[in-house]
Amino acid sequence: MKKLVYLKTFGCQMNQYDSARMSALLEGCGYQETQRAEDADLLLVNTCSVREKPEQKAYSTLGRFQRLKERNPSVIIGMVGCVAQQEGQRLFDRFPLLDCVIGPGKIHLLLEVLEAVENRRGRLCETGFGTGPSSGLYIPAYRQVSAYVTIMEGCNNFCSYCIVPYVRGRERSRGSGEILAEIEALVQRGTREVVLLGQNVNSYGDNGTSELTFPGLLAKIGHVQGLKRIRFTTSHPKDLSNDLIEAFVHIEQLCEHIHLPVQAGSNAVLERMNRRYTREEYLAKVTKLRKAVPEISISTDVMVGFPGESEQDFLKTLDLMREVEFDSTFSFKYGSRKGTAASQWNDDVPMEEKQERLARLLQLQREITLKRNRALEGRVVEVLVEGQSQSSPNELMGRTRQNRIVNFPGTSALVGRLVNLWIAKGLPNSLRGEIWPEGGQGHA
Numbered sequence: 001m002k003k004l005v006y007l008k009t010f011g012c013q014m015n016q017y018d019s020a021r022m023s024a025l026l027e028g029c030g031y032q033e034t035q036r037a038e039d040a041d042l043l044l045v046n047t048c049s050v051r052e053k054p055e056q057k058a059y060s061t062l063g064r065f066q067r068l069k070e071r072n073p074s075v076i077i078g079m080v081g082c083v084a085q086q087e088g089q090r091l092f093d094r095f096p097l098l099d100c101v102i103g104p105g106k107i108h109l110l111l112e113v114l115e116a117v118e119n120r121r122g123r124l125c126e127t128g129f130g131t132g133p134s135s136g137l138y139i140p141a142y143r144q145v146s147a148y149v150t151i152m153e154g155c156n157n158f159c160s161y162c163i164v165p166y167v168r169g170r171e172r173s174r175g176s177g178e179i180l181a182e183i184e185a186l187v188q189r190g191t192r193e194v195v196l197l198g199q200n201v202n203s204y205g206d207n208g209t210s211e212l213t214f215p216g217l218l219a220k221i222g223h224v225q226g227l228k229r230i231r232f233t234t235s236h237p238k239d240l241s242n243d244l245i246e247a248f249v250h251i252e253q254l255c256e257h258i259h260l261p262v263q264a265g266s267n268a269v270l271e272r273m274n275r276r277y278t279r280e281e282y283l284a285k286v287t288k289l290r291k292a293v294p295e296i297s298i299s300t301d302v303m304v305g306f307p308g309e310s311e312q313d314f315l316k317t318l319d320l321m322r323e324v325e326f327d328s329t330f331s332f333k334y335g336s337r338k339g340t341a342a343s344q345w346n347d348d349v350p351m352e353e354k355q356e357r358l359a360r361l362l363q364l365q366r367e368i369t370l371k372r373n374r375a376l377e378g379r380v381v382e383v384l385v386e387g388q389s390q391s392s393p394n395e396l397m398g399r400t401r402q403n404r405i406v407n408f409p410g411t412s413a414l415v416g417r418l419v420n421l422w423i424a425k426g427l428p429n430s431l432r433g434e435i436w437p438e439g440g441q442g443h444a
Contacts, residue, residue: 002032006040010058011048013233014168014197015081017148018107019046021138022080025110037068042076042114047083049163052335055083059094066097076117078102080110082167085127086339092123103127104168105153129154129169137182143190145386145416146229148197151179151217155199157236159263160274160341161306161334164199173205176212176220183224192416193229193384194221201232202239215243222251228418229384229401233259238277240285248293256293257327257403260286261301265320266313269306274341279320286324297327297372297402304361305334305354307345314357321364327372327402329365333358366428373404373426380436381406383421385414391430400431408433 005026009019022044023033034040043065047058062079069075078100079091085103092098099117102110106126113124140147154169155162183194198204204214212220221230230253235244237260248254260282264270267278289296302317321329333354336343383398389407390397396410398419407430408421421433 002030003041004034004039005031005042005044006034006037007044007046008037008058008061009046010054011046011050011081013148013195014104014150014199015046015048017138017150017197018081018104020140020148021107022046022110024138024140025108029111037065040075042078043068044078044080047079047081049082049086049167049337051332052337058083062095062098066095069097076100076114078113080104080107082163085167086163088127089125092125099123101125101127103129105129129172137178137185139182139185139189143416144186145191145384146193146195147186147191149179149182149186149194150174150197151201151232152198152204156203157200157276158274158341160272161303161337163337163340166339168199171200171203171206176217179217180220180224183221183227187224187226190416192227192418193231194227196221196230196232198232198234200234200236200239202235202241202244213243215241215247218244218247218251218254222253227253230254231257231403235260237262237282237285238275240289242288245288245292248289248296255401255403256296257299257401258289258296259299259301262320262324263301263303264306264309264313265317266309269309269313269317272308272342273303273306279316283320283323295402297404298324299328299330299403300324300326302329302331302361303334304331304357305349305351307334307342307347307349309334309349318361318364321361321368325368325372326365327404328369329361331358331361331365370426370428373428373431375426376404376423376431377426378423380420380422381433383408383419383433385410385417385419387415388412405430406433407431408435410435 007019009015045058045061048054065077069077076099080102081104084101091101100113109126113126116124152173154171155165156171158165202214205212235258262282263273265279336347381400383400383406385396385398389395391407395407397405397407399405406421420436422436423431423433425432
């Protein structure tokens with residue numbers, strides 16, 4: 001009988017990708033996933049420490065897992081990911097029934113660790129980083145219309161608020177041959193779109209661990225037969241090169257969307273954040289992008305309430321948002337992360353002020369997003385159909401090349417196909433579409 005695993009994931013796309021890797025490893029040695037933690041033989045929580053809320057949720061989940069183990073001592077509990085790397089052996093003191101701790105750089109050792117725990121060789125902690133990314137391809141056993149592919153791990157930027165370089169290590173790029181082999185295998189299983197992942201994909205290959213630059217890698221991927229779309233995230237503005245901007249023009253499969261985190265609109269705040277670009281430099285790169293690719297959509301990250309941020313600083317962020325008109329924004333309140341440079345500074349913006357600033361920012365972004373979505377009404381757009389709509393079981397959802405979600409009536413036969421949709425309505429967070437007669441059947 002197969003063993004059951006319950007895997008709970010917190011955090012970003014990189015964590016989702018790591019969880020998929022673990023699922024593939026476990027499936028290969030006889031585990032089957034369950035949606036009920038109470039039924040599992042193995043309980044894993046994949047953690048994120050970039051922000052405080054996901055970290056606290058991970059701790060809460062681990063506490064619940066411990067209660068399940070009190071009722072069934074044979075259950076194995078493991079913590080994986082950034083919090084595991086950050087806290088290491090200390091987690092065993094906080095959670096006495098925890099069996100193993102595995103950092104993101106050691107996920108490839110998951111099966112060896114579990115075997116040791118099962119053979120009662122004690123509680124094990126595997127953290128740290130090697131000289132290169134974790135080896136081995138991740139190929140899912142099931143069909144994915146859109147699939148994540150990690151091209152690099154770690155970060156060299158050391159933004160003053162960010163824990164990533166400490167929990168994921170320095171930048172390590174995968175070889176282009178391994179990346180291309182993974183993408184080709186995914187396409188053979190039905191994948192039509194890949195999303196390339198890295199803390200800063202723009203610096204792919206800069207540390208000498210790959211023979212290509214990022215634009216060079218994109219060009220190679222663009223020649224993979226059967227691949228319809230390429231996306232990537234995340235880009236650091238300081239490394240957005242002219243060659244990468246040109247790649248949007250010349251690589252047909254590269255979608256017209258970029259996630260370009262600005263974080264703040266004030267040069268004084270950007271300098272304290274150690275972002276290494278100015279407001280003016282960021283805006284100049286946005287201008288270059290839109291001149292080269294007028295249809296490009298730009299999303300961003302914005303932080304409010306960073307230490308020392310005044311009301312005038314915050315107003316400069318709102319002004320920048322009005323000037324750029326981002327299609328979407330991932331925004332959040334600053335929270336001190338242990339081990340970062342900013343954690344040594346006085347967190348001097350009151351929580352009430354952070355909340356009020358965030359509310360104003362969110363309201364502005366809602367207005368901008370709705371305006372940009374309504375501007376698409378009456379147009380015909382190409383959509384890659386991903387699956388069932390979350391808003392209705394009788395509808396499908398897909399994404400435009402600009403990464404906008406479109407919900408529309410259709411049958412499951414269209415999943416995985418490119419279809420042309422007429423946009424009937426622009427909504428605050430999505431679009432409503434109808435199949436355009438000339439593209440009703442779609443193409444694979």
